[in-house]
Amino acid sequence: MAQVAGIQVERASTGVPMSVTIDLQKHADVIPFLKKKGIEIEKPIKWTAKMKKSLAQAKNGEWTVGDINNFWNV
Numbered sequence: 001m002a003q004v005a006g007i008q009v010e011r012a013s014t015g016v017p018m019s020v021t022i023d024l025q026k027h028a029d030v031i032p033f034l035k036k037k038g039i040e041i042e043k044p045i046k047w048t049a050k051m052k053k054s055l056a057q058a059k060n061g062e063w064t065v066g067d068i069n070n071f072w073n074v
Contacts, residue, residue, distance in 0.1 A: 006026030
């Protein structure tokens with residue numbers, strides 16, 4: 001079988017294919033298939049504790065519209 005640039009097949013000692021490594025920069029057409037299977041390509045955002053608290057407060061309606069004229073009197 002021919003080798004394809006950017007794809008490596010790792011085999012067991014018996015010769016059975018066990019896993020595949022795909023270079024996604026060379027084979028970007030594979031990304032929709034991976035997303036369909038449930039694989040996350042992008043890095044998840046790491047929220048800080050303060051940001052999680054702020055998001056929870058906004059979800060509960062504990063926020064007010066800011067006014068540029070009264071910025072310091074919050």
